[in-house]
Amino acid sequence: MAFPIRNTQSRYGWIAILLHWLIGLLLIGQIVLGLAMVRVTSQRTAFELIQLHKSLGFLLLGLVMLRLGWRLANAAPRLPAGTGRLERRAAPAAHVALYALQLLLPLTGWALVSASVLEIPSMPFDLFVMPNLPVAISDEDEAWWRALHAYLAYAAIALVAVHVLAALRHHFRLGDNVLARMISPSRQRDDTEPE
Numbered sequence: 001m002a003f004p005i006r007n008t009q010s011r012y013g014w015i016a017i018l019l020h021w022l023i024g025l026l027l028i029g030q031i032v033l034g035l036a037m038v039r040v041t042s043q044r045t046a047f048e049l050i051q052l053h054k055s056l057g058f059l060l061l062g063l064v065m066l067r068l069g070w071r072l073a074n075a076a077p078r079l080p081a082g083t084g085r086l087e088r089r090a091a092p093a094a095h096v097a098l099y100a101l102q103l104l105l106p107l108t109g110w111a112l113v114s115a116s117v118l119e120i121p122s123m124p125f126d127l128f129v130m131p132n133l134p135v136a137i138s139d140e141d142e143a144w145w146r147a148l149h150a151y152l153a154y155a156a157i158a159l160v161a162v163h164v165l166a167a168l169r170h171h172f173r174l175g176d177n178v179l180a181r182m183i184s185p186s187r188q189r190d191d192t193e194p195e
């Protein structure tokens with residue numbers, strides 16, 4: 001097919017590829033923005049940046065739900081033949097953990113603003129008012145969600161670093177098509193094991 005949409009056993013289709021890079025960029029951007037905005041001294045700038053962080057976070061949550069649905073309906077390609085035993089276990093576990101983080105990061109962010117006694121409404125891109133999550137509202141609850149949100153972000157930094165190093169190792173050390181197949185479905189060389 002000229003424009004393969006779905007994944008097969010040997011390659012990713014365009015939907016999985018586009019969602020991977022769009023969400024990956026947004027997630028890294030959100031981490032950088034999050035770390036920067038809590039360090040800005042101007043109250044006004046901090047407020048504006050937090051509203052942008054919330055909007056992008058809600059956009060990400062929507063994209064992640066689409067991605068999760070697509071992934072459940074589309075098995076991922078198999079690993080290349082010759083992949084070691086450890087990686088056969090570690091790779092799927094790391095991917096599940098990345099999916100969990102993509103979902104839990106925006107949800108805990110949403111919970112933290114919902115728990116705030118300030119009750120500042122969330123208005124994604126000034127389009128509509130996003131309702132709050134039904135969580136308890138108090139300074140202690142907000143602090144708890146905020147800590148969880150921050151720890152999950154630190155965990156994501158570590159896991160994404162390992163993930164990127166693993167992808168680079170496949171490309172430059174092992175010379176297989178694991179990175180290439182996340183760039184375009186037309187990189188057709190099939191390194192996967194025969195059935």
Ligand code: HEM
Nearest residue numbers: 030031034035038054057058060105106109110113150153
């Ligand atoms: C994948 C999505 C997200 C990522 C990666 C992310 C990441 C971060 C990071 C790294 C911080 C700084 C933590 C610190 O060092 O204290 C932060 C803070 C914050 N995030 Fe997110 N976030 C995401 C989504 C959201 C969403 C959807 C909301 C709300 C709707 C949100 C609300 C906040 C708020 C209000 C803070 C500031 C907390 C404070 O005042 O200390 N985040 N986020």
Ligand code: HEM
Nearest residue numbers: 023024027028071076095098099102160164167178179182
């Ligand atoms: C920016 C550098 C990144 C590179 C070079 C990269 C590379 C890759 C590659 C090559 C694969 C395919 C693995 C395979 O064929 O089995 C993959 C899958 C995956 N990546 Fe990334 N990635 C990056 C960023 C991210 C980020 C920031 C996230 C976090 C949201 C992420 C989440 C995932 C997930 C969940 C999968 C599994 C996809 C599936 O099978 O459904 N990646 N990545």
